[in-house]
Amino acid sequence: MDTPQSGIFALGTSSHAYLEFDLLDDGKRAQFAATIAAIREPRTTTGGVNFVIGFRPELWRKLLPDAAPEGLAGFNEPIRGTEGFAMPATQHDALVWLSGSAYDVVFDMAKSMVRDLAGLAALAQETSSWSYRHDRDLTGFIDGSENSTLMDAPADALLAEGVAGAGGSVLLLQKWKHDVSAWEALPVEQQEQVIGRTKADSVELQNKPEDSHVARTDQDAFGKIFRRNMPYGTVGDHGTMFVGFSTEQSRLSKMLESMAGLVNGKRDALTRYTEPLTGAYYFVPSVESLRRVR
């Protein structure tokens, strides 16, 4: 039995940090991976921190080839959609996502990680996130309604027993900046047409437009994923950290293509009010695999 990293399913935390690292010297990749995998969380009952550790798929394959999912690749090329819309590729070598009940513990752990990795890796991207009105993203809509319950989410997110990488997960991390003034200028009824759900209570619209976000990412068409999106940013500059786990990379990549208008020519209306700033895939190995790189 392979054990997934528990942070994937650790709901209910309000403070988050996403640290993306670039390895400085490829010859030191084993030491780099061992240092990240050796992170020890504070084990207090009320003040603990959750971790999710992921590696660039190509790097992970070099580290532990027998535990690398077949065909998994980084976000190495931008996605060029219709009408000049594009999603950038900003792949890095590793991700550490920390979450906790308060930002001080997350901050202290993040700081010590960066210190431990000094000389081995550069901190390439850092985003801190916080929950907004319980389960809303900064569009004001409830985010995650169509997620499976925690009983079923492992089947959506984890590679099955018996395959290379079992107990691991494919993670897409994408930072989306919101065009706040354009979004807030829309009446609520129009915002609902963009998302495909009602704003107050997240009821799916009966006749949702084909370019609505929910229609463009329909899990009945692309397969189930498990989302842990979080708001990020300041009053003047904010958006959504898209954090999506899947058992198969193609579910995520097909959703992105669909949002970009490459599946049926209909670009996701949400992409007219939000802009992807980053895009990277990470393989989040099982706990047993992580132990092997230590």
Ligand code: HEM
């Ligand atoms: C600015 C970025 C994004 C925002 C604010 C956002 C927000 C939302 C909201 C409010 C919903 C409806 C409620 C729910 O079921 O959760 C939703 C649904 C969904 N989103 Fe997103 N989302 C974003 C990006 C993405 C991306 C990049 C993907 C895929 C790669 C994605 C995949 C999905 C899926 C699969 C659903 C459920 C669709 C279904 O009903 O089957 N989202 N999103």
